[in-house]
Amino acid sequence: MGRYVIRRLLQTVPVFIGTTFLIFVMVYALGDPVAGLFGDRAPDPGTAARLREEFGLDKPLWQQYLLYLGKIFTGDFGTAFNGRPVTELMATAFPATVRLMLIALVIEMVIGVLLGVVSGLRRGRGIDTSVLLLTLLVISVPTFVTGATLQFLLGVKWPLVNPAVSTRATFGELLLPGLVLALVSLAYIARLTRTSVAENARADYVRTAVAKGLPRHRVVTHHLLRNSLIPVITFLGTDIGSLMAGALVTERIFNIQGVGYHLYQGVLRQNSPTVVGFVTILVLVFLAANLLVDLLYAVLDPRIRYA
């Protein structure tokens, strides 16, 4: 297990460097950070040149990247457009988004797996067909349509919840946005679990467990579910990426002042440090999530460890 962990950790290093470099190039080579500082006015050439020198933008790109990477490791992400350090902006933005994603993760895991197990065990029956139809519907309707519709129905037409989220973004307020964010992934998890449960239900070890006289719920939770959840865990790793992208959309709909909001502001104002900083953190979280999933996978399935 130790060797597997080390190998997997080492694999993450080049990917981290590659992704951060790619983002860095996109922002600094395609956009003009100095022009962004002047808003809509044309920059004064002298001032622009001085600013370029001050921010190190006159150096070659790879040198800028190395400088930037060095600064990141000391916790310095540069200054945002309003003169505050980007890290300060992050401290206000990330808690709301993390709460939102946690709610979504819990909802999709609990409901998705539950629906999947129920329909997988009753394959071909009415409940199975309705779960399949519903999930297909959910998958094909984009998040921003379900989001706007649910916001209108539950927030305005039958006022059950507040349609907009306050700046505090408490767990209670984030329930509806979290559900919207979770829906598509929930559908995938339900389908994945269903296929996997239906396949494993015919496995020899399940028949053995039943033949031993174990109660049905024990067979399902201890024997069937443990093996059926492996593909679901794998899916969760990549799903963190979809949740991040979905969070941008959901935050836009419900006016949550989280990562998506600040990222969008940074993009509008062409504020490169904000954009690069936020995206770097998101990519880091994504890589870490995938690392965690791979390790979890090795815990669940011993064959991976010894491969």
Place this chain on the structure above:
Amino acid sequence: MPESHVRSHPEEPPAFDGASAAPAAGGLGVGPVEDLVVGDGSGRRATGRRRRPKARGLWADAWHDLRRNPIFGLSALLIIFLLLVSVWPGLIASRDPLACDLSRSLDGPAPGHWFGFDAQGCDVYTRTVYGARASIAVAVCATLGTALIGGVLGGLAGFFGGWADGVLSRITDVFFGIPMVLGGLVFLAMTEAEGIWPVVWVIVLLGWPQAARIARGSVITVRQNDYVQAARALGAGTTRMLVKHVLPNAVAPVIVVMTIALGTYVALEATLSFLGIGLQPPTVSWGVAISDASDGMQFRNAPHILLYPAAALSVTVLAFIMLGDAVRDALDPKLR
């Protein structure tokens, strides 16, 4: 037996598992390509077990299966209709999508305007029909680009192996680390370009590694098959092996994944337009229409301005997902 070898390899189309297809789609997940079609299709698969009068190749066999699949028929008809409409929108809409009358802003259905009017007083029906063009053009161009670049690079890397393969695999790893909507947001906002081409480029740029990974895996499996070894032993050149043996046998998984990806690219374009960084007005597209409708909840008093473009978008995504799923089932001999 030049034909039978094609079908008799049980491990033929590899990388059909969801995990390999899921990540690149970013927010909209191609997701696991697991069994998206309703029902377990046992009735359909039973036809495959019937005794066949003569041997068929992989493609003829798949076609034999597909013709009997109602889901394939339905989704194929829908897609042909969508393609026709996006090329000749005048076929079913006689008005000009940009001819609007502000005095009828947000009006409900009226004779001759069955879908009502949007906030600018434009006819929602006409704009929904014309919206197909931009949305489908983006998705089709992006899919072709992704499949070509990814397929060729991934296929060659898989066939030749060596250091180029290693480099390509690391590059795909890097691209998989960036969720598509996130990358698209940064790219489109920084280039500040407009029109459909930047959106196509960004999807190709971020999407090709997905196709490359599938193609690579598929080619590696095919390369090890006996008939490729036999061709090599008989002295076939590299080009001949690639074109005559590897290509026809390895292309199936790429086609399936790209069909499903086409649906998700339609949704991706709409998502980017919704975020205000994809297509911009005056371009007529479903994403732009939905974005306008949900801006400040304008659809509150006129649900039709959200309903029709959203329904068109969802049906399109659904059609491509179902088509890809049906084709996957038909091409995957493991399921028989």
